[in-house]
Amino acid sequence: MQLSIDLGSSDQPIYQQIRDEIVSGIASGQLRDGDPLPSVRTLGAEIGVNLHTVNKAYKLLQRDGFIEIQRSRGTFVRAGDTAKNAAGFIESSGRRIQALVSDALSLKIDRTVLHHMIDHYYDELEGKGS
Amino acid sequence: MQLSIDLGSSDQPIYQQIRDEIVSGIASGQLRDGDPLPSVRTLGAEIGVNLHTVNKAYKLLQRDGFIEIQRSRGTFVRAGDTAKNAAGFIESSGRRIQALVSDALSLKIDRTVLHHMIDHYYDELEGKGS
DNA sequence: TAACTGTTCTATATTATATATAACACAAAA
DNA sequence: TTTTGTGTTATATATAATATAGAACAGTTA
Numbered sequence: 001m002q003l004s005i006d007l008g009s010s011d012q013p014i015y016q017q018i019r020d021e022i023v024s025g026i027a028s029g030q031l032r033d034g035d036p037l038p039s040v041r042t043l044g045a046e047i048g049v050n051l052h053t054v055n056k057a058y059k060l061l062q063r064d065g066f067i068e069i070q071r072s073r074g075t076f077v078r079a080g081d082t083a084k085n086a087a088g089f090i091e092s093s094g095r096r097i098q099a100l101v102s103d104a105l106s107l108k109i110d111r112t113v114l115h116h117m118i119d120h121y122y123d124e125l126e127g128k129g130s
Numbered sequence: 131m132q133l134s135i136d137l138g139s140s141d142q143p144i145y146q147q148i149r150d151e152i153v154s155g156i157a158s159g160q161l162r163d164g165d166p167l168p169s170v171r172t173l174g175a176e177i178g179v180n181l182h183t184v185n186k187a188y189k190l191l192q193r194d195g196f197i198e199i200q201r202s203r204g205t206f207v208r209a210g211d212t213a214k215n216a217a218g219f220i221e222s223s224g225r226r227i228q229a230l231v232s233d234a235l236s237l238k239i240d241r242t243v244l245h246h247m248i249d250h251y252y253d254e255l256e257g258k259g260s
Numbered sequence: 261t262a263a264c265t266g267t268t269c270t271a272t273a274t275t276a277t278a279t280a281t282a283a284c285a286c287a288a289a290a
Numbered sequence: 291t292t293t294t295g296t297g298t299t300a301t302a303t304a305t306a307a308t309a310t311a312g313a314a315c316a317g318t319t320a
Contacts, residue, residue, distance in 0.1 A: 013277060023240045039296060050279050055297075064240070072286040072296045086237050090247070096230060097244070100223065101251040107216050110153045110194070111252045114227070115245050117220070121231040122241045143308060169265060180310050185266075202265045202317040 005047050014049055018057035026066055026079050029087030033079040037067060135177050144179055148187035156196055156209045159217030163209040167197060 005021045007014060025031040038046065040054040058075055061067045068078045079086075104114055135151045137144055155161040168176065170184040188205055191197045198208045209216075234244055 015277080020242045020246065024243055024246060027237075027239045027243045040298095041295085051297095052280090053278060056277095058297090066240075069297070070287095071298075072288085074296060080238070086239055089233060089237050089239060090243075093230065093233070093247070096226075097247050098251045100226060100230075101248055101255065103219060103223070105252065105255050107157075107219050108210070109157045109216055109219060110196075111248055112150045113154055113157045113220075114248050116150065116154060117223070117227050118231055118241055118244050118248075121228045122235065125231065125235050145308080170267095171265090181266095182311090183309060186308095188266090199266070200318090201267075203319085204265060 005043075007047060007049070015053050015056040015060070018043075018047075018049075018054060019060045022057070022061060023064075023066055026077060027086040028090055031077050031079070033077055035077040037075045037077065039074065135173075137177060137179070145183050145186040145190070148173075148177075148179075148184060149190045152187070152191060153194075153196055156207060157216040158220055161207050161209070163207055165207040167205045167207065169204065 005018055007017055010017050012020075022031065022037070031037075037043070037058070040051045040058065043049075044051045044054045058067065058069060062069050062075075065078060067075050069075045100114070101111075104111075135148055137147055140147050142150075152161065152167070161167075167173070167188070170181045170188065173179075174181045174184045188197065188199060192199050192205075195208060197205050199205045230244070231241075234241075
């Protein structure tokens with residue numbers, strides 16, 4: 001699978017953008033369990049970024065359980081059965097979120113407010129699980 | 131109105147946290163149109179932060195139209211008729227967002243994916259307006 | 261006048277980000 | 291074995307972002 005990563009349009013650090021795009025790829029089903037990721041050097045060369053920057057992104061993804069890094073062999077997606085259903089989630093949730101954003105924007109509510117509300121419920125639910 | 135700002139729990143810069151908390155305050159109705167904000171020195175002293183850091187947050191809020199800065203007089207909330215309805219939005223949207231997060235989390239979908247989807251629709255809708 | 265606004269300026273310190281180069285340890289293929 | 295390709299580690303450097311500090315300025319208000 002071809003990994004396309006756009007840089008520069010965001011004000012976030014490069015390693016974060018890489019990480020987020022790969023997470024999105026997994027969630028959308030473009031990246032599936034077992035798929036190999038490009039090596040840190042290859043991906044770095046492709047997008048014009050240093051190998052350490054890619055490595056930093058990979059470390060974050062490993063920490064969060066999205067990928068598995070095998071020394072000397074490569075890195076592979078670890079999505080379990082998540083990816084299959086995740087694509088459906090994005091498909092089915094698009095309208096929901098669009099409606100939510102429309103309501104918020106009509107009231108001039110900043111996007112960060114929605115981010116915070118989402119984070120709040122994430123923290124709440126993840127807190128119960130630990 | 132008493133402004134309570136928590137720092138340290140986030141990995142975001144202080145001036146962003148201040149900015150976001152005030153936006154949330156406006157959206158939730160705790161801060162209403164015309165309400166005076168603490169001076170940069172007062173708020174800085176309250177939360178243990180330099181005056182320039184607070185000033186930076188205020189400048190962002192001014193740029194986005196959330197507050198009005200009057201030289202030598204003070205800064206005041208400019209929420210229009212937004213704040214009234216915004217409180218209702220948060221009240222009514224809580225369950226919606228909670229359900230959305232539950233679905234996402236059950237699929238191990240990262241919160242950044244939701245952030246991105248929200249940003250996507252924000253950009254889409256704001257793009258039409260310009 | 262005196263006290264309080266935001267503003268501007270200079271200066272410094274720390275951290276985050278990103279790159280550069282080299283070398284290492286290990287696995288797989290030639 | 292040799293070569294190539296992994297991730298990894300180490301050191302070094304450069305730049306930008308973040309935050310603080312102190313002083314002074316211009317204007318408003320009591």
